[in-house]
Amino acid sequence: MISVVITNYNGRQYLPDCLSSLELQTYRDFETILVDNASTDGSVEFVEGHYPEVRIVRNRENLGFAGGTNAGIRAARGEYVLTLNNDTKADPNFMEHLGNAMD
Numbered sequence: 001m002i003s004v005v006i007t008n009y010n011g012r013q014y015l016p017d018c019l020s021s022l023e024l025q026t027y028r029d030f031e032t033i034l035v036d037n038a039s040t041d042g043s044v045e046f047v048e049g050h051y052p053e054v055r056i057v058r059n060r061e062n063l064g065f066a067g068g069t070n071a072g073i074r075a076a077r078g079e080y081v082l083t084l085n086n087d088t089k090a091d092p093n094f095m096e097h098l099g100n101a102m103d
Helices: 012-023 043-050 064-075 094-102
Strands: 002-008 030-037 055-059 080-085
Touching (some): 002 064, 002 094, 030 064
């Protein structure tokens, strides 16, 4: 399994494209973890309402990209970890190619 870790701080406007592109992946053995660095723009509420399959790690303060990513990695259950920026829009075959290469 691949754990996809996305660190977010007030990036609600990017999340629909990013998370929707993950829903379209041909490779299905993955989990998605959104690490929220104390956003004030409704990011968490948006993800909870529209992407209930996404696990959310809530940081009480902005730990920055590295701190947020590390919090997500600690929560990951997968054999592999893939980190994405919140403005990433992945091609539908993206993780299939990565999974095949890693296996």
